Amino acid sequence: MTYTTNSTQTNTKLWLAVKQRRQAAGFTVVEMLTAVAIFGILATVAVPSFSSLIASQRASAMATDIYVALVESRSEAVKRNVNVTLAQSSGGWHAGWMIQAPDPNNGSNTLTLESHSVATGTGISGPDNVVYQSSGRVQGNSAPCFGITATQGSSSAQKWVTIDLSGRPLVKTSSCS
Numbered sequence: 001m002t003y004t005t006n007s008t009q010t011n012t013k014l015w016l017a018v019k020q021r022r023q024a025a026g027f028t029v030v031e032m033l034t035a036v037a038i039f040g041i042l043a044t045v046a047v048p049s050f051s052s053l054i055a056s057q058r059a060s061a062m063a064t065d066i067y068v069a070l071v072e073s074r075s076e077a078v079k080r081n082v083n084v085t086l087a088q089s090s091g092g093w094h095a096g097w098m099i100q101a102p103d104p105n106n107g108s109n110t111l112t113l114e115s116h117s118v119a120t121g122t123g124i125s126g127p128d129n130v131v132y133q134s135s136g137r138v139q140g141n142s143a144p145c146f147g148i149t150a151t152q153g154s155s156s157a158q159k160w161v162t163i164d165l166s167g168r169p170l171v172k173t174s175s176c177s
């Protein structure tokens with residue numbers, strides 16, 4: 001018994017076999033180049049947005065670090081019943097800061113309770129030091145204020161940490177007044 005097939009059926013079967021092989025092979029070069037081009041365009045548009053986000057987060061993180069140092073200084077002053085100082089490191093605020101209190105065993109010596117360094121890409125301006133009295137209030141007649149500026153690429157962000165005379169610190173997005 002012999003079977004005969006016409007050329008249309010044979011062509012259809014071959015076409016289906018080629019189509020199945022092509023589907024299993026993956027992406028074509030044109031499809032891959034198109035996807036890479038679209039990804040490149042989206043990445044170019046998104047990079048400036050990420051720069052401003054990174055700068056904003058750096059400024060917020062550094063403002064929070066200063067806020068925590070101020071709260072800790074105030075707490076130590078009340079706890080120890082002595083004046084406690086938050087002072088800049090020898091290279092200025094951009095080099096970091098330390099919390100200092102008088103040594104209870106020898107009043108002429110100073111203990112460094114904590115020291116902190118600053119992240120790269122941030123700048124801090126503020127008073128030379130902040131002295132908390134044993135009552136938790138800030139020494140002096142003016143309210144201290146710190147300005148924090150963080151940069152990432154061409155983007156920059158600013159935060160401020162103010163301290164009222166009662167000693168309570170506050171992180172702000174508007175400048176000190």
